Amino acid sequence: MLSRPSRRSKYSEEDLYCRIDDCLWAFSDPRTCMKHRQRHFPVQWSCPGPCKKTDKEGKFARSETLKRHLLFRRYAACKKVVLKRLGLQSVPASGALWLAPLRDGPDRPWESPDFQLTDLKTVKERKMSVCGTTKAPSPAEKIRRRRYK
Numbered sequence: 001m002l003s004r005p006s007r008r009s010k011y012s013e014e015d016l017y018c019r020i021d022d023c024l025w026a027f028s029d030p031r032t033c034m035k036h037r038q039r040h041f042p043v044q045w046s047c048p049g050p051c052k053k054t055d056k057e058g059k060f061a062r063s064e065t066l067k068r069h070l071l072f073r074r075y076a077a078c079k080k081v082v083l084k085r086l087g088l089q090s091v092p093a094s095g096a097l098w099l100a101p102l103r104d105g106p107d108r109p110w111e112s113p114d115f116q117l118t119d120l121k122t123v124k125e126r127k128m129s130v131c132g133t134t135k136a137p138s139p140a141e142k143i144r145r146r147r148y149k
């Protein structure tokens with residue numbers, strides 16, 4: 001599903017709060033929020049290249065790691081396969097978002113019926129009590145610290 005919604009000005013407030021477990025992060029853009037939410041879920045990035053000899057090989061916990069893998073000279077064959085698969089001429093220098101199609105698992109696990117997001121009211125209440133007591137770390141810092149459970 002790569003189609004971008006044409007109307008982007010109207011989104012619900014619920015999409016601006018992470019609301020995964022006790023995560024209270026708020027965002028000004030729902031897309032940033034979605035991207036942030038994905039970090040709560042351990043995802044795998046699999047290399048479609050020839051490095052994959054067993055089931056465990058060719059899987060990476062982070063897109064950056066997969067990207068690094070593709071840049072190794074000894075995995076040039078993998079790079080070729082990936083570039084062909086994604087229709088690219090070369091590995092983009094910045095970021096790893098272009099690797100998104102190689103991600104394993106659902107795009108938005110929090111939308112699955114057996115996952116429950118914390119409701120907005122609770123999040124706001126918690127946020128009220130959290131703010132003012134401790135200085136909150138930036139979202140990136142917090143995630144780095146708690147890792148993927």
Ligand SMILES: [Zn+2]
Binds near residue numbers: 018
């Ligand atoms: Zn979060």
Ligand SMILES: [Zn+2]
Binds near residue numbers: 050
């Ligand atoms: Zn590979």
